[in-house]
Amino acid sequence: MNSRLVAWVAVAAVLMLTAVAGMFPASPVQAEPAPVARGAGNACWVLMDFDAFSCGLCLDALVDFCRALPQTVQERCVRGILACRAPQGKEAAARQAGIIAKKWNGFRKANDIRFPVFIDAGHLFAAGLGSGPAVLLFDENAGTIRLYPLPLRPAQLEDVLAILRK
Amino acid sequence: MNIRTWTVVSAFVAVVLAGAPFGRAGGDVPKIVIEEALSIGTIDDDLLYQLTGVAVDSDGFIYVLDGMDYSLKKFDAGGLLVGKTGRKGQGPGEFKAPRLLDCSGSRLFATDQNNPGIQVFDRDLTFKTAIPCRSAVQAMRALGPDKVAVLTMRALGASSLQVLNAEGTLLSELSFADPKAGLLMDSASFTALPDGSFVIAYLFQDRVERWTAEGRRVWSRAVLGPKKVPTTKMDSPLGSLTLPTETCFHDIAADSRGRLFVLGGRMAKNAARDVFVLDADGRLFTTFTLPDTSHCLVIDGKDQLYVRANEGITLKKYRMRYE
Numbered sequence: 001m002n003s004r005l006v007a008w009v010a011v012a013a014v015l016m017l018t019a020v021a022g023m024f025p026a027s028p029v030q031a032e033p034a035p036v037a038r039g040a041g042n043a044c045w046v047l048m049d050f051d052a053f054s055c056g057l058c059l060d061a062l063v064d065f066c067r068a069l070p071q072t073v074q075e076r077c078v079r080g081i082l083a084c085r086a087p088q089g090k091e092a093a094a095r096q097a098g099i100i101a102k103k104w105n106g107f108r109k110a111n112d113i114r115f116p117v118f119i120d121a122g123h124l125f126a127a128g129l130g131s132g133p134a135v136l137l138f139d140e141n142a143g144t145i146r147l148y149p150l151p152l153r154p155a156q157l158e159d160v161l162a163i164l165r166k
Numbered sequence: 167m168n169i170r171t172w173t174v175v176s177a178f179v180a181v182v183l184a185g186a187p188f189g190r191a192g193g194d195v196p197k198i199v200i201e202e203a204l205s206i207g208t209i210d211d212d213l214l215y216q217l218t219g220v221a222v223d224s225d226g227f228i229y230v231l232d233g234m235d236y237s238l239k240k241f242d243a244g245g246l247l248v249g250k251t252g253r254k255g256q257g258p259g260e261f262k263a264p265r266l267l268d269c270s271g272s273r274l275f276a277t278d279q280n281n282p283g284i285q286v287f288d289r290d291l292t293f294k295t296a297i298p299c300r301s302a303v304q305a306m307r308a309l310g311p312d313k314v315a316v317l318t319m320r321a322l323g324a325s326s327l328q329v330l331n332a333e334g335t336l337l338s339e340l341s342f343a344d345p346k347a348g349l350l351m352d353s354a355s356f357t358a359l360p361d362g363s364f365v366i367a368y369l370f371q372d373r374v375e376r377w378t379a380e381g382r383r384v385w386s387r388a389v390l391g392p393k394k395v396p397t398t399k400m401d402s403p404l405g406s407l408t409l410p411t412e413t414c415f416h417d418i419a420a421d422s423r424g425r426l427f428v429l430g431g432r433m434a435k436n437a438a439r440d441v442f443v444l445d446a447d448g449r450l451f452t453t454f455t456l457p458d459t460s461h462c463l464v465i466d467g468k469d470q471l472y473v474r475a476n477e478g479i480t481l482k483k484y485r486m487r488y489e
Contacts (some may be wrong), residue, residue, distance in 0.1 A: 053234070056262065056263030057280075059263070060280070099477050102209055102479050105212075106235045110254060111254065
């Protein structure tokens with residue numbers, strides 16, 4: 001796993017831990033094992049680097065993954081994150097967000113992609129830029145997150161689909 | 167004469183000689199002023215998502231390949247969308263990663279990064295035929311309605327510039343690259359001149375070269391100055407590879423006077439914005455800077471300039487005025 005993938009996982013882990021912390025408000029310490037995240041359901045984040053919009057193979061890998069997902073799964077438990085570099089100045093940031101949204105809209109329509117996508121306006125995922133598209137799989141039963149760089153191998157795709165269909 | 171005097175005289179001579187190739191004193195350097203004539207595509211419309219290739223026909227119609235929705239679009243001279251074709255796929259008239267576009271007479275020629283060969287359309291955007299091509303195409307110019315020049319990309323061995331007919335038959339081949347230059351170092355764009363010669367601008371070398379169709383190099387020029395292209399080492403099954411990481415030139419086009427407009431890459435002072443204008447003998451005529459970055463540069467029959475803006479969601483047309 002290269003350093004950028006590690007960075008993706010680290011950022012995701014921080015966000016996950018933050019979410020977990022939010023689910024369990026402060027309470028008196030008890031001598032029991034801390035529970036892992038429950039109730040949020042299995043989920044999948046598709047991480048996409050805006051720079052990869054000019055990479056045909058990266059886009060192909062993303063489309064192939066999306067096509068393998070049933071529409072109901074896409075809409076129910078898949079979310080996309082578009083990471084981008086921090087521009088200089090508020091005006092540039094607004095312009096960049098508009099450009100990214102427009103490009104994604106054209107790509108989404110041409111490829112019938114159904115899951116909602118969020119632009120990483122705070123640049124939380126900037127550390128992972130340049131590593132290509134990837135999937136973060138949140139497995140509720142196992143209490144784990146796993147990172148899969150796209151394109152997925154057939155066995156990996158089966159794993160992801162099996163968990164998302166649960 | 168003492169050493170100090172020699173140094174001063176040498177420096178003076180060096181400065182004079184350095185300016186000599188340009189043939190101009192500092193005061194009378196010509197200037198090109200660009201004035202926006204047309205802008206197609208904004209953040210709020212659905213006209214362009216990612217401009218990859220541009221071509222203009224003799225009637226002023228503008229054709230654009232769009233990499234985000236896999237389409238070929240046609241605009242009139244006023245920027246009105248008048249036609250659109252294409253979808254994702256590998257069949258006739260379909261694209262996976264549309265890249266290069268050119269126009270000659272009644273025909274449009276389009277390449278795809280992920281599909282081999284060249285697709286030919288008429289000016290109504292009807293698919294007509296496909297020109298087979300053995301290697302991936304990295305640069306292309308239409309030489310006529312049934313003839314095209316392509317610069318092919320090869321993983322091993324030097325690239326070459328090939329002239330193909332409509333059936334894909336090789337009519338001539340120009341071997342311009344140095345096979346010892348290193349991986350990717352022969353990547354280039356090119357333009358074809360009316361006398362049949364070609365001018366090649368290298369992607370990863372500070373070199374612009376003019377070649378005759380017969381394979382003789384007429385001239386070779388460095389434009390960016392004494393800068394070395396940075397490289398990186400990468401491990402591969404073939405061993406450690408040295409790869410360039412910054413581009414010198416992104417595109418080249420010629421105007422009706424035979425002047426050459428070379429779009430600088432990331433090595434230019436203003437990355438992907440500086441345009442170096444050379445005369446037909448390769449001497450630097452002048453430079454100007456685009457308002458926004460572009461990966462391509464097209465000049466139509468009226469010497470109007472077409473470039474990308476807003477990271478590919480906008481196409482700009484500029485009038486060029488000499489001062």
